[in-house]
Amino acid sequence: MKLLAIDCAANLCAACVYDAAAGRELGRHVLDLGKGHAERLMSAIEAALRAGGIGYHDLDAVAVATGPGSFTGLRVGVSTARGLALALKIPAIGVTTLEALAAEAAAAFPGRAVLAALDAGRAEIHAALFDKALGLTYGPAVTTLAEATAMALDAGAVLAGTAAPHIASAAGRAFDIGPVAATADIATYARLAAAKGPGERPKPLYLRGADAKPQAGFILPRQDDDARKRRKKS
Incomplete structure (x- = not known):
């Protein structure tokens, strides 16, 4: 099984191609963006595919980091994975950060x-x-x-x-500590997804709501039909 893994959960915009049968990564492309995943993800995917020497039609599954992480980045990554899976008729597999x-x-x-x-x-x-x-x-x-x-x-x-x-x-004591990053290496997502296999469609893991809220002060109140009619008559 050849699998495409993508990660937009944190600062990285990452993609890699992984050969599950051989247990090895074929190619990757990783950008440290912070923001702007939507504009760069597809080019990162295409670069990873080129590096792996394969095309979209060679893929058997798509893996994606589902969070927790950046609210916008998760939406970009998950929606892209699900869109590719639908278009290519292959499963999408979610892995949490x-x-x-x-x-x-x-x-x-x-x-x-x-x-x-x-x-x-x-x-x-x-x-x-x-x-x-x-x-x-x-x-x-x-x-x-x-x-x-x-x-x-x-x-x-x-x-x-x-x-x-x-x-x-x-x-106040020492611990053994592994990675201290906000997300794992892109190949880790690929390996875990390959081991999981197909399941439920991935969705973003939001543990709290988005920080952005509508600004109520800029919302104009709706006027009912009677008020509009009275204004026209005057």
């Missing part, structure tokens, strides 16, 4: 529980706890620093994600 980060931490510290935790601002942490076999035992959910710290101590967990240094500092 937390399970991808946990997989990388588990590779560095095998046989250990992993707490993957992302700093979400507003004194919030997006976290998921995985057991020694990388089975999900908690989350993904919104927690506080104190709750995440207590969870890590109770489980004797390896830490991963951007909140890992904060948890270790709050605990």
Whole structure:
């Protein structure tokens, strides 16, 4: 199975082609954008396909990072993956950023529980706890620093994600720490998706609503029909 993986969950706009049968990456293209994923994702995908020496018609599945992460980036990545899957008549497979980060931490510290935790601002942490076999035992959910710290101590967990240094500092003790990035390497998403296989259609994992809200002060009140008729008569 040849699989295209894409990730727009954080600052990266990443794509790679992965050969599941051979267990190896064929090609990738990664841009550190911060913003602007919608404008650059398709070119990143095409560059990864060229690097892998294949075309869209050679793909058997599409994998996508589903978050938690950037509200807009997740929408771009997931909608692109689902659109490609529909057009190519192949499955789309979602992988969360937390399970991808946990997989990388588990590779560095095998046989250990992993707490993957992302700093979400507003004194919030997006976290998921995985057991020694990388089975999900908690989350993904919104927690506080104190709750995440207590969870890590109770489980004797390896830490991963951007909140890992904060948890270790709050605990006042040393932890084994895996990746501290906001997202995993693009090939990790490909490997996990290949192992998962087809399932439900991916959708963005939003653990809280979008920060952008309508500005009510700029919304004009609606006028009913009677008011409009009275104004016309006058």
